[in-house]
Amino acid sequence: MAAIAKSSFRKTKTKNAVLPYLYLLPAFLIMGVITFYPLIYQVIISFTNFETTHLLLGLKSPDLRFIGLQNYIDIFTAALPVENFNFFRVLEFNFWWALSNVILHVPAGVLIATLLNAEGLWFKRIYRAVYILPVVVPPLVVATVWTNIFDERYGAMNQLLTNISAAFLGNADPIYIRWFEDVKPPIPGFLPGAPLTLAYYAMMVANFWLGWPFMSVVATGALQSIPKDLYEAASIDGATPVQQFWGITVPLLRPAMIPAAVYGFTLSFNLFNFVFFMSGGGPARSTELLVTFAYNLVRNLRWYGVAAAFAVIIFGVALIVFLITNRITRATQNYMEA
């Protein structure tokens, strides 16, 4: 009896030791072929001169040469025969683009959520229902619509500016701002090393429209979980609304907003659709992101070896970004627990 029990126990134990791997098997088999193998393949061809002529035979092509770190060196030293390309300028702009977006979206989202949270505000429901709309529209459509809005001759933005200037300045001349062509930065020296052209500001406007409502949704949820007595106690103690905002609202929103900000940063950092659709990285590659340049390398220039090296570099950047943001969120978690 005891022996039977023991043997069946052992049987289930060995079965349980194999079971998790069986459960993992389908996903890992498929990822092995379509995810991990391509990732390794990418690293290999990043050391080669892979071009269109090697498309059919791949690594078996007779004239495919291993050129060591040449692709990487070319990218870092701006030795690629591409006009206006400088890796470190693109990198700087990419970080600034993501950072400046989040810096605007998060406070705007919080402030607007606070405004809508004011007790007794009329039409609250209508405002909340409308303010959510940008989150609901797919970013791809947002990007295409704003591309046409910023059209130089027929776009709504220049027409709006024309209307405003006619109404307030009495100047009826139509305004034609060349949003995506003007290479001269409107505020010189704003970001040293990477001049910000009008295209950057146009995309900031479009992405602001898309970005703050999401932050506002997150902030609204967090605001509603703050107990009302805190504010009552504070106002009895004589705290002004501004003091209450900084003393109660902001610290209690932090645990919800930091992860949202991190998410927004990562999203903006790789925001392909906006940049590709609106400015195409131009003018003079001043608004190029790492992802849009990588796309150019594959689709237009067809330098697959260089593109692979560039993707490996992007991976490295993404890893660094992740380690930093992960640290920030961890720090907030500790803050919450403390």
Add this chain to the structure above:
Amino acid sequence: MAVNPQSTKNMFVRIMNINTSGQTAGRSLPLWKQLVFQLIALIILASVMFPIMYIVTLSFSSITTRPSKLELFPKEISFVAYRQVLDRPTGNPVTFIELLRNSFMLSMGVGAAALVIAVTAAYAFSRFKFKMREVLMILVFIPLLMPAVGLSTPLYLLLNQVQVKECKSGETAILPFTECSDGGKGKLQFNLRDSLLGVGIAMTASALPFAVWNLKGYLDTIPRELEEAAAIDGADANQTFWQIVIPLAVPQLAVTFFLGFIGHWQEFVLTWLFLSQPKDYTLAMTLYNMTGQYANSIPWNRFAAMAVIVALPVAIVYIGLQKQIVGGLTTGGVKG
């Protein structure tokens, strides 16, 4: 997120997180403050509605020339642009139904495939302790760091090597597994890279790790009591998985599926890179074809109608699942 106890409230009210309990009493705003707040709220309202009204107005217009002055309210409700887009969306010989079918097949197919393949792996990571667990989890996490563009080069090259050719001798060769016996080039019949199937595979490459992590995060939040009770009653791990965990996880499976759907409905990077034949085009690609540098040859009312059509399915899904999606994304964002 505040949890709303009354699940019977209508969906819209719940989504918008609106306080319908009538507890607005207490301090009310002084009138001057109310007016200032209303003014600010109205300005924000106008800025949010500006592009939406612009594009909706444009889509209901019958004027095919490009807009010469700003109009934000429809003067006419004409469905000409919609009819034209549905009839013949682009200059290419491809019908709207085909574009729609391609978009749906890609986004639903990738969403479903990733879900089905990922669910058991997510369960294993969530519930079992085993050797190499940490290493394997990091392995699944690594591709998530790579933006979609970053994986496009090797996928392009590898999928491009899978081709079906008709040889001169009449036989068919499937590269890279078989080749024409005469070594000749043969006639290209099918290139996996230049097909919806190939794009679907490429999309699944990054959708799969995401689905594993997203589902694991959710399974972690399901209490284990039920499973333990089932185990005491003699259910083995497989039974527990299929009969307890899967039914409990259905809501999150749906959310993961729809996240995949939303994400790939507007997928542009891989489709635009891989596909060259108009019959394979998706709605997102068509919309791009009507924008910016191409906008000069396409009447803007048609572009506007197309934008509305592409936006609608996602908007509907999003409104239905907004709470889960926002919650899932923020927690998912932390975990990567």
